Amino acid sequence: YHHLKAVIKGRFGLDATAVGDEGGFAPNILNNKDALQLIQEAISKAGYTGKIEIGMDVAASEFYKGSNVYDLDFKTANNDGSQKISGDQLRDMYIEFCKDFPITS
Incomplete structure (x- = not known):
């Protein structure tokens, strides 16, 4: 969660790390694949590549x-x-x- 927040902040700025109605981040991404790329980058930065899905x-x-x-x-x-x-x-x-x-x- 914290690594995803850092990835979003780095790419979209601090305002993009606000939490939505259901507790998730809602950055202004262009498509669904961008969201998955953000998650994959956060997984990597957290050191969990190959360990979580x-x-x-x-x-x-x-x-x-x-x-x-x-x-x-x-x-x-x-x-x-x-x-x-x-x-x-x-x-x-x-x-x-x-x-x-x-x-x-």
């Missing part, structure tokens, strides 16, 4: 829009729809994450 609670029901459409930009009001993907594309994205990062679930 990442578990993800993706809460996909929050950005499911029906008809097999998932909006990865659902928090942006009036977004342009460019981040809408199919269930198959979402699955493939998760598979890539599992290849690139130490993800267990």
Whole structure:
């Protein structure tokens, strides 16, 4: 937790280390892979590479829009729809994450 805070502070500044509603950090990252890279860097700085794995609670029901459409930009009001993907594309994205990062679930 403290190493992640330091990584976020180094990359985004002190303001980005404020804690969100559910107790987590909420830096202004550009995409989901950036978040995983931050976590992976914190794991490395803490000396735990190869010793711990990442578990993800993706809460996909929050950005499911029906008809097999998932909006990865659902928090942006009036977004342009460019981040809408199919269930198959979402699955493939998760598979890539599992290849690139130490993800267990």
